[in-house]
Amino acid sequence: MTSRPPSLLGPAEVRQLAAELDLRPTKQRGQNFVIDANTVRRIVRDAGLTADDVVVEVGPGLGSLTLALLEAAGRVVAVEVDPLLAGRLPRTVAERAPDQADRFEVVLADALRIAEVPGPAPTALVANLPYNVSVPVLLHLLALLPSLEKGLVMVQSEVADRLAAGPGSKVYGVPSVKAAWYADVRRAGAVGRNVFWPAPNVDSGLVAWTRREPPATSATREQVFAVVDAAFAQRRKTLRATLRPMAGSAEAAEAALVAAGVDPQARGERLGIEEFARIAEQLAARAEVAS
Template sequence: MPAVRLLGPAEVRALAAEIDVRPTKQRGQNFVIDPNTVRRIVRESGVGAEDVVVEVGPGLGSLTLALLETGARVTAVEIDEVLAGRLPATIAEFAPECADRFALVHQDALRVTELPGPAPTALVANLPYNVSVPVLLHLLALLPSLEKGLVMVQSEVADRLAARPGSKVYGIPSVKAAWFADVRRTGAIGRNVFWPAPNVDSGLVAWTRREPPATAVSRERVFAVVDAAFAQRRKALRGALRSVAGSAEAAEAALVAAGIDPLARGEALTIDDFIAITENL
C-alpha cells in the first residue's frame, strides 16, 4: 500500500482557509472531514489496485486520497476552478507516491464527453446533492466501461435510486438507473462527518453494471415513455402515455400488446415492462 495521509478536520479547514474557499450550497459542497468515512466508502465500493476510478466533485481531496491509497488510478472531475487548482498540490503533499496515478479534469461532470487515460472501471464519488441523479445517469450512459460504483447522495435520493417497483419512492431515477445497473442501498452516513454539516442525511448507493437490455428501441425512446408515465404519478398508464402514443386508444393498444393492464400505474412497472411498452408503441 502506498504511503498516504488522509485529511482530518484540521487539514480540511487549513486547506480551505489557504485558498479562501467557503463551501457553497449552490454547488452542493460539503467536505468530508472524517478519514474513517472515506475509508469505509472505498472499502464498500470494492475498488482495488486494478481499477481506474472516476471521482466527481473531489473538492479538497478527502475521498481522492483514500481511493489512491488502494493503488487504483483516479480521474477526478471538478467544476470549481479554485478547488481544481489546489488538488494536484494536495496529492503531491499527502500522497507523493501516487501522483502518477492521478489525473484532473476541470469541467462540469454533466458536460463531460470524454475522459483522459485508460477506460474507467469504477465510479466512486460524494456527488453534489443538487445534481446527483443527472450526473450518475450521464456517466453511466457515457462510460460503458464502468463495471461498478458507489456514490454518496442525499438519503432520500439513495432510497429512490435503489427502490423496487411498488415502493412509494419508486420513480424515474429508479427505472432509469435499472436500465444500466443493479442498484442497492448499502448504508447511511451521519451529518457530523461533513464540514459544513448538511441539513439532510446522506446514504450510500452501490451498483453493478448489467448487460444492456436486448431491444431494438433506443434508450432515449424508452426514457421518454418513463418520463410520461411518472409525469402524472396518480394517473393510469392509458391516460399518462397519451402524449407519447398520440392518443389514449393507441396507448391502451400498446399496453395490452405488452401484456400490461392499461389501468396500472408507472410505479408498478419494471424497466423491462417499459421496454415492452415502447416496442409496441
C-alpha cells in the same frame, strides 16, 4: 520498495486547506467536505476497488476521498468544476500521497457536460456527488462511460432511497427506473451529518451499483426513457391516460400496452424497466407503421 500509504485529511487539515484558499463552501455547488478519515476508508472498502481499477471521482473538493481512493485503485481521475479546488488538488496529492501522485489526474470540467474522460477506460465511479445534481450526473456518466463496471456514490438519503427503490415502493420513480436500465442498484448504508464540513441540513446515504446489460429490446434508450418520463409525469393516472399523447389516442395507448403484456389500468410505479422497454418497443413499432 513498498509505497507509503497516503496521509488522509482530518477536520484540522480540511479547515486549514479551506483557509489557505479563502474558500467559502457554496450551497449552489453542493460543497460539503468530508472531514472523517474513517468514512472515506469505509467508502473505498465498500466500493470493492482493486489495483486494476481506474476510478472516476466527481466533485473531489479538497481531496478527502481522493487520497483514500489512491491507496486502493490503480488510477484516479477527479472531475472538478471549481477552478480553485481543481488547481490545488494536484499539490495536495503530491504532498500527502507522493508515491501515488503519478496515478492521479484532475480534470477541470462540469461532470454534467463532460464528453470524455482522459486516459485508460474507467472501471469504477466512486464519489461524494454534489447533492443538487447527483441523479443527472450519475445517469450522464453511466451513459457516457459504458466501461464503468461498478460504483459507490454518496447522495442525499432520500435520493439514495429513490435510486435503489423497486417497483411498488412509494419512492419508486424516474431515477429508480433509469438507473435500473444500466445497473443493479442497492442501498449501501447511511452517513451521519457530522462527518462533513460544513454539516449539511440533510442526511446522506450510500448507493452501490453493478453494471448489467439493458433489457433486450429494439427500442432505443431514448424511446424507453421518454415512456418512463411520461408514465411518472402524472403518477395518479393510469398508463392508458399518461401515454395517450405519445400514442396519439387513449385507444392506441391501450393497444400498445396490451401488446406489451401490461395492464392499461396499471400505473407507472408498478412497472420494472423490462416492461417499460416492451411498451416503448410497441409504441415505436406503431408509430413506424402509421408513418
